Amino acid sequence: MAVDLRAAHERFLTGPTGPARLAPVRRVVLDSWLRSRRSGVDPERVSPPVDLTGPDLAAYRREHVLAPLMPIVRRLLLDGAESDGLIIALADETGRLLWVDGDRAVRRDVERVGFVAGARWGERDAGTNAPGIALATDHAVQVFGAEHFTRSVQQWSCSAAPVHDPVTGRTLGVLDVTGRDPAASPQMLRLVRATVAAMESELAVRALRSLLASSPADPAPWPTARLEVLGTSSGALVRGGQRQPLTLRHAELLLLLGARPRGTTGEELAALLHPGTLSAVTVRAEVSRLRRAVGPLLGPSRPYRLAAPLRTDVDEVRQRLARADVAGAVEAYRGPVLPRSQAPGVQALRDELAAELRTALGRSTDVGALEAWTLSPAGADDWAAWRRLVQVQAEGSPGWLRARAHVDVLDRELAGPPARAGAARTAAARIAAARTGPAGRATPAQRP
Structure with missing residues (x-):
């Protein structure tokens, strides 16, 4: 496969790029190659700009919203892994690397291609790479060896996922794991996504504390509703002390929408809900039925989004893990996320939470x-x-x-x-x- 990818990469750079000639290349990678070429990135040698160093970089990192989350990243991805040949990097929303940590030998090697704190690794600066694609597409992604646009980076593989503000949905940065082939394994991507989920849960807790501190006399507007999905066949919504049983589909929809505060399109929701094909008409009908069931909790327009904050028992487990309260997380974990659900989006959340909890227990x-x-x-x-x-x-x-x-x-x-x-x-x-x-x-x- 690597040989085929390198050959396709060479054909992309030197000749016509019809579908047959680029057959081994994934669409997400080909799109990134095209963006990289349009940006004028040199495929022979990567030279990302380093525009922050020394005291300026230290001051920028100290004030960055992601700074308090580095202990979570190190605990879930790095502790005990110094000899595993992996490094972690946390970058801001432009792709500028803020922290690079991990295996010392790998760090020395990647420094030769400019993978250092202060360097910008967005696509337009460094070509195709996992953190660059994750920022460009707003999705978790893996890049394997020869899929990198520049040849000097093709000895490495990486997994990355964007980090969002849980209140506004704004992209705050991207978390990346880089190394040899294990850095792009399926379980590594699950761990990266689980770590990002823990980071976003911690940001939500901090936002709530800040809100309560600034207006202690006012009733807290969040959480106004709580979704229970752990170890339950269909879930329940708790509001104002009243527990409302849900159908499995309604619980799936609320869980998926709650995980995407910026909203989601009908096509995206269809892919998250069904492993096969689900029509836009069916999605609209499902959302309409959910709106009748939960009222003002669901927004009236598209993209589909919640109109009010929603807290889940999944959040509780992740927040306790973020505080290193493993015993509390075990107590809060009443079972898998909607164990009867076969929705791909729910299955991904189920696997991520289980991986996060087992990782914490394993240490x-x-x-x-x-x-x-x-x-x-x-x-x-x-x-x-x-x-x-x-x-x-x-x-x-x-x-x-x-x-x-x-x-x-x-x-x-x-x-x-x-x-x-x-x-x-x-x-x-x-x-x-x-x-x-x-x-x-x-x-x-x-x-x-």
Whole structure:
């Protein structure tokens, strides 16, 4: 695949670019190549401008709205991953890198192509790259090796997602993970999106605190409504102390609209709601029925958006994780997000929250939180969590013996016939690594 991409890249730069000649190239990448070429980016050598350095850069970072969120980023993506060959970067809304951290050897290598704090890595400055595309399209994206526009960057892969102001919907910046091939794995993109969700939840909490501090005598306008979607077959809306049961479709719509405060088009909503084809007429009918059910909570015009803030129990879990309250997050997590839903947008949120929670548990030393999780239906068969319990307790203690015994039981269940025991342990280790994420102590292939 990499060879085909490099050949397509060469054809794009040197000759006609018909569909057949560029067949291996994804549409999102081809569009970015076209924008990069129109911007005059040199495909042979990247030279992003560095317009902030030294005290100026330090002052800009100190005052930036994303500055308080770096501890969250480091905790969820970086802690314990210094030897994993990955770096993280947080950039502002123009693509200017504010922080670059992670594996020292990789940082030295990427510095040679100008991937340093203060440099601008938007598409018009550096060509096709994950943070540049994420800002240009306002979507999470991955870029693999030869998909980069400039040849000097094609040894790297990256995953990135934009960060939004949860109140206004404005793009504040972009979070990126860069490295070799593992930096663009499916689980890495899930972790990046989950980290961004935690960042946005923390911003929402800060906005609420600021509002309450500025007008303590006024009743808080947020949250005015609460959506319950964890561990429930169809969800419920709580307003003014009254609990209103919802249909599954209405819960899906409210959850998806609440995650997109700037609004969404009918086409986007159709793709988020149904894995196949859903007509615009059907979407309009679904939204109309939802409007009759929830009244002024839903805005009257398109793009479809909520007319008032909506808090969800998913937000509660993420806010507790953002404060490093793993035990509180486990307590708030009553089960998967709308477990009966097959809507792609809901499935993505479900996977992101589970990955975020499992990542936090995989690094936690809170025995109580780990025990509560492993005793819950969601964590009863979580091999990585049981293994973590073994690691954080004194060897030979009652808790250690119980956890060790349960790990052995899970190993046997995974193994099946004795001949497959070795393969099963490898599979279990890979499952644990995928759940824990790249910030764990080893890659899936290295985990014991």
